[in-house]
Amino acid sequence: MRSTWLIALQDYGAAPESLYSPVDRSIWRSVEDGGSDEGASLVQLRSWFVQNEDLLTDNDFGNDPEQPEIVRLTSYGLNGYTAQTVSPFLNPDPVTGRRLDQGNAYTKITRIPRTSQTIHFVMMTPIARRFGEPIDSEADFAKADHVHPNEWDFSFISETASATFASSQIWLNAHGGEPTSPSGKSNAAFFDGSVRTLSFDEMYRDTDHNLFHPEASPPTGVQP
Amino acid sequence: MKNIMNTCIPLALAISFTNASDLHDADYILAIQDNQIVAGVVDPDSGEVVYPSQIKSAILGAEGFPNFTNDPGFNAELGQLNPGMFIGFSILRAPRVWDGAAMDFETIATEQITVRAAAQNIVAPSTDTRLDGIVFGQASITPSATFHHHMQYLLNGGLPPVVEGVWLLELELWDESGSVDPSDPLYILFAQGEGEDQLEDAIAWVQNNRIGSPCLADLNGDGSLDFFDVSAFLTAYNAQDLVADFNNDGQFNFFDVSVFLSAYTNGCP
Numbered sequence: 001m002r003s004t005w006l007i008a009l010q011d012y013g014a015a016p017e018s019l020y021s022p023v024d025r026s027i028w029r030s031v032e033d034g035g036s037d038e039g040a041s042l043v044q045l046r047s048w049f050v051q052n053e054d055l056l057t058d059n060d061f062g063n064d065p066e067q068p069e070i071v072r073l074t075s076y077g078l079n080g081y082t083a084q085t086v087s088p089f090l091n092p093d094p095v096t097g098r099r100l101d102q103g104n105a106y107t108k109i110t111r112i113p114r115t116s117q118t119i120h121f122v123m124m125t126p127i128a129r130r131f132g133e134p135i136d137s138e139a140d141f142a143k144a145d146h147v148h149p150n151e152w153d154f155s156f157i158s159e160t161a162s163a164t165f166a167s168s169q170i171w172l173n174a175h176g177g178e179p180t181s182p183s184g185k186s187n188a189a190f191f192d193g194s195v196r197t198l199s200f201d202e203m204y205r206d207t208d209h210n211l212f213h214p215e216a217s218p219p220t221g222v223q224p
Numbered sequence: 225m226k227n228i229m230n231t232c233i234p235l236a237l238a239i240s241f242t243n244a245s246d247l248h249d250a251d252y253i254l255a256i257q258d259n260q261i262v263a264g265v266v267d268p269d270s271g272e273v274v275y276p277s278q279i280k281s282a283i284l285g286a287e288g289f290p291n292f293t294n295d296p297g298f299n300a301e302l303g304q305l306n307p308g309m310f311i312g313f314s315i316l317r318a319p320r321v322w323d324g325a326a327m328d329f330e331t332i333a334t335e336q337i338t339v340r341a342a343a344q345n346i347v348a349p350s351t352d353t354r355l356d357g358i359v360f361g362q363a364s365i366t367p368s369a370t371f372h373h374h375m376q377y378l379l380n381g382g383l384p385p386v387v388e389g390v391w392l393l394e395l396e397l398w399d400e401s402g403s404v405d406p407s408d409p410l411y412i413l414f415a416q417g418e419g420e421d422q423l424e425d426a427i428a429w430v431q432n433n434r435i436g437s438p439c440l441a442d443l444n445g446d447g448s449l450d451f452f453d454v455s456a457f458l459t460a461y462n463a464q465d466l467v468a469d470f471n472n473d474g475q476f477n478f479f480d481v482s483v484f485l486s487a488y489t490n491g492c493p
Contacts, residue, residue, distance in 0.1 A: 085370055089310070089362045090343040101362050102308070132288035150343070151374065157289060157382050164288040180288065207343070 021075035021187075023174055026126035028072035028142045037139075039069040070143065075171075076189075077124040078146040079212050082106045088150040094207050095216050112214040115191035119203065119211045122147055123171040123186050132164055132180055141169045149212035152204060163200050172200040251297040252280055252410065254311070254371060254397070255304035260405040261311070261397045273301060278408060278435055281423055284379060284416035290386040296412060297374035298361060298397075305369040310400035312359040313375070315339070315393065316409055317352045322390035322419065322426045327471045327479065329392045329429055337393055337414075340376035348393060359400050377414060388417030390426045394434075409434070425473060439492035441484060443467065449488055457484050 019042070020033065029035025080086045087105035092098060104111075112118050124147070128140035141147070147169040154161035163172060163182040173184030175197055182201040188211070189195045204210040205219040249266040253273045256262070264275035282295035298311070305311075321333035337348040341360035349355045361373030379387060391414045398406040411430045415423040432440065441449055443456035460468035464476050470483035 085364050085366075086372070088342075089359065089373070091359060092343070094343045101310070102365050129288065130286050148374075151294065151376065154289070154292075154382070157292075161289055168287060 019074040019076065021123060021174065024075040024123075024126060026072050026075075026142055027136055028126070028139045030071040033071075035071065037071040039071040041071055042073050045070055045073070072124075072126075072139065072143050074145055075123055075126075076121045077141075077144055077170075078121060079119045080146050080148045081150065081213050082112070082118070082120065082191075083146050086146050086148065088148070090150065095213050106214045109191060112191050114214070116194065117211055117218050118191045118214045119188045120191045121189040122203075123174045123188075125167065125169060125171045129168045129180075132167075134179070144169070147212075149204065149210060150207075153207040155206040162204060162206065166200065166204065170200075250280075250282065250295045251299040251372075251374075252277075254298055254300045256306065256404055259403075261399060261407040263397070263407055263410055276408065279411045279413070279427055279430055281413040281415060281427060282377070283420060284377075284414050285386075289382070290384070290416065291379040292376065292382045293414065294374040294376045297372065300363065300369065300371040302368045302370070305363040305371050306399075306404070307363060307367055307369045308365040309363045309369070309404070310359045311361050311363070311371070311373075312398050312400055313339070313341070313357040314396045314398065314406075315346070315348050315355040315357060316396055317354070317394055318350055319348050319394075320392040322392070322422055322429075324422055327425060327429065327473065327483075328433070329426065333391055335380050335387055335389075335391065337391060338378040338381060339393075340378065341373075357395075377412075379414065379416070386417060388419050390415045390419040390422050392426070392430065411435070425471075429471075439487075440470070441487035441490075442492055447492065449492055453488065 020029065025034065027035050028037045030037055030039070030041045032041065080088065084102055084105055084107040087102055087107065088100065090100040093100040106112055109115065124144055125141050127134045127136060127142050128138050129135065149166070152162050152166045154165050160180070160182055163184070164180045166172060167180040170186065172186050173179050173181065174186040177184030177199070183199050185197055185199050187195060187197050188203060202219055204212065207213070207216070209217050209219045211218055249268055253264040253266060254261060255264065255275060257275065262276050263278060264273040265277040265280060266272070267274050280296040282293045284291055284293050286293055286295070318332045319337045320329035321331050321335065322329055323331050332350070332352070339346045339348065339357070342358055344358055346355070346357050360375055361371060364370040377393070379391065393412045393414070395410045395412065396406050397410065411434055413423060413426055413430065439449070441453055441457070443453045443460070446452070457468055461476055461480065468476060468480055468484070470480040470487070473479070
């Protein structure tokens with residue numbers, strides 16, 4: 001049976017609580033975990049999955065009208081370039097010049113040429129933002145399990161615009177700095193298994209220079 | 225690893241968890257009905273998707289800087305699209321800017337609207353010509369045919385200064401394979417600054433003038449314009465019947481008469 005990566009991690013012994021960062025105090029966590037969201041927890045969701053196996057085998061249950069409301073399930077989110085159901089459609093992909101669609105997405109580690117320079121997981125924003133300011137009336141990406149770095153390039157507007165936009169998805173200052181600043185620091189896990197604390201501008205500069213697109217050049221100064 | 229990568233939960237932007245539908249209510253919800261791409265929207269009260277719904281609006285600046293938004297996105301309920309299908313868009317005519325005095329969208333905008341999608345910048349035409357766009361998204365290749373993509377919309381390239389107002393962009397969606405018929409026109413309104421206060425009137429105008437009856441002055445619905453329609457308008461006007469509120473401002477005055485006369489003069493198609 002296929003399962004979500006959150007459930008899959010549980011199968012390898014990861015308790016639900018371990019999917020939260022120790023610094024994560026998002027209000028969208030479950031009440032039992034110190035948040036204030038009364039939606040379904042991962043444990044409750046797991047039993048729902050079992051009852052709806054057909055949706056799991058369909059690979060994606062996200063838009064099922066019967067899906068229960070849920071809490072923030074994890075502090076972490078996948079790099080969208082490497083997750084099939086959210087892999088971007090780019091034609092041509094500005095990095096490679098090739099058409100990128102689900103048929104040739106970076107969904108297998110063998111398609112990722114530099115695992116030590118390609119981010120697998122990042123920390124998800126703990127709160128939604130509107131006009132750059134935090135709001136607590138909706139969760140938006142605070143309940144997401146993936147980011148869309150292919151949408152982040154606003155370097156043509158200003159040096160800080162990409163970070164401002166990305167901050168609605170990634171928790172770019174989980175470990176220091178301002179919430180929408182390129183100098184904010186956060187943790188990132190790489191496909192080689194390593195984890196590093198990096199500032200946003202060390203993870204992402206623009207479409208061609210970042211650690212998310214598996215074939216992009218790293219931002220200047222980042223060591224492999 | 226494959227299981228993990230291939231089966232991520234598409235939370236948040238992919239869906240919202242505030243209602244049973246789990247669909248982002250800022251997005252169009254796409255489906256195929258009678259072999260045509262159809263757009264719907266989530267009813268905020270019921271959480272149900274209402275098809276067809278051609279109008280969506282968005283606020284420029286909501287994502288953190290002005291002259292920009294990535295709403296509305298395009299989403300779909302499970303199994304409503306063809307697995308793996310590629311969907312593109314075309315821009316049907318020059319964007320309009322809302323004329324708050326005339327209460328209409330007859331003016332072609334001098335501001336430039338750019339649609340960023342699939343790593344390309346598509347600049348809307350400045351004259352009323354159709355601009356064939358590009359494919360911007362692919363439904364998942366699984367039977368659920370999940371589809372969730374956001375194009376990005378920039379006013380004047382997303383650069384300062386902030387421009388206040390309401391703009392109208394008209395799109396059509398199409399299937400790259402050609403096996404499914406294109407959508408009816410989609411009407412996206414972008415508001416910024418004081419334009420947010422005019423958004424409701426602007427939406428009503430689009431509803432009445434782009435989507436509603438093409439023969440608005442045919443008040444008795446007999447397919448022709450004549451004295452009886454004028455009589456019906458005057459009767460409704462005197463009774464302050466909403467039918468006579470032709471500019472949808474909630475008032476009954478000269479402007480309603482003016483809009484009615486214009487519609488009458490324009491005739492029926």
